Amino acid sequence: MRVEVDRDLCESNAVCVGIAPDVFDLDDEDLAVVTVDEVPPAREEDVRSAVQLCPKIALTLLEDD
Ligand code: SF4
Numbered sequence: 001m002r003v004e005v006d007r008d009l010c011e012s013n014a015v016c017v018g019i020a021p022d023v024f025d026l027d028d029e030d031l032a033v034v035t036v037d038e039v040p041p042a043r044e045e046d047v048r049s050a051v052q053l054c055p056k057i058a059l060t061l062l063e064d065d
Helices: 015-019 041-053
Strands: 002-005 024-026 032-034 059-062
Touching (some): 002 041, 015 024, 015 041
Antiparallel strands (some): 024 032
16 A cells, blocks of 8 residues: 655644654655655554545545555
8 A cells, every 4th residue: 555645735733753763754845745655554554544634635545466
């Protein structure tokens, strides 16, 4: 599973970083970035929570086939 950030929607509140700091970070522009290529299986549950809780609906899951 992978996850993407729509940087046009992100409002830098770091909700995702708070839930999964090993997957998300804020960059020099204070916008969220994904710091892993593939989400580790053990982190998928928290990443799904971050996707659901992002106030701007800026996160998208890319499920494996
Ligand atoms: S939770 Fe959403 S709006 Fe907030 S920093 Fe993460 S991607 Fe951006």
